[in-house]
Amino acid sequence: xxxxxxxxxxxxKRRTQAxxxxxxLFGLIVxxxxxxxxxxxxxxxxxxxxxxxxxxxxxxxxxVVRGKAAAARREHEAQTAQLRHIGxxxxxxxxxxxxxxxTLCRRDGCTKVTVVxxxxxxxxxxxxxxPTGQRILIQxxxxxxxTLVGSQDVQKVNGTYRDVHRCDLALVVTxxxxxxxxxxxxxxxxxxxxxxxxxxxxxxxxxxxxxN
Numbered sequence: 001x002x003x004x005x006x007x008x009x010x011x012x013k014r015r016t017q018a019x020x021x022x023x024x025l026f027g028l029i030v031x032x033x034x035x036x037x038x039x040x041x042x043x044x045x046x047x048x049x050x051x052x053x054x055x056x057x058x059x060x061x062x063x064v065v066r067g068k069a070a071a072a073r074r075e076h077e078a079q080t081a082q083l084r085h086i087g088x089x090x091x092x093x094x095x096x097x098x099x100x101x102x103t104l105c106r107r108d109g110c111t112k113v114t115v116v117x118x119x120x121x122x123x124x125x126x127x128x129x130x131p132t133g134q135r136i137l138i139q140x141x142x143x144x145x146x147t148l149v150g151s152q153d154v155q156k157v158n159g160t161y162r163d164v165h166r167c168d169l170a171l172v173v174t175x176x177x178x179x180x181x182x183x184x185x186x187x188x189x190x191x192x193x194x195x196x197x198x199x200x201x202x203x204x205x206x207x208x209x210x211x212n
Contacts, residue, residue: 141174
């Protein structure tokens with residue numbers, strides 16, 4: 001009968017080594033868990049800090065934008081209030097007169113208002129779009145009481161406002177008045193001639209805007 005092989009019991013040294021290896025592995029797992037936990041805690045706290053900084057920056061930006069908008073609105077209201085009297089227009093230089101007319105356009109609901117007056121403006125000082133969608137051209141004539149807008153001035157406007165500037169309507173606005181020939185030409189071709197009296201009514205708000 002064959003004899004069964006004798007199973008040798010692990011030596012004490014090997015058992016000790018295996019136990020030490022197990023303890024080391026457990027220690028490594030615990031250490032890794034602690035590191036992971038500390039990392040998550042660090043990220044959580046810094047994420048809150050980052051979110052706090054972003055929130056503060058957003059609130060600051062909103063307050064700055066609102067402040068600028070409010071300041072711009074107050075400035076616009078102050079400018080509009082000053083322009084309710086014809087005397088303000090009579091003391092302006094030509095460039096300020098153009099910007100004042102642009103302000104009146106914005107006050108009365110126009111959009112895309114642009115001051116384009118200057119050398120080579122081709123008879124356009126202000127371009128705007130009315131609330132009803134009409135594209136208008138304004139030629140500003142800041143003249144003294146003894147200087148009248150003549151026929152050549154309005155003829156230049158008539159020659160450019162449609163074909164060059166693609167506008168539906170043209171206005172010639174002056175702090176003075178028009179010669180009889182210039183007024184007759186405006187009536188003939190449909191240009192709105194706005195003299196000092198009509199400008200005063202427009203500025204005061206007692207008359208409808210001149211494009212109506």
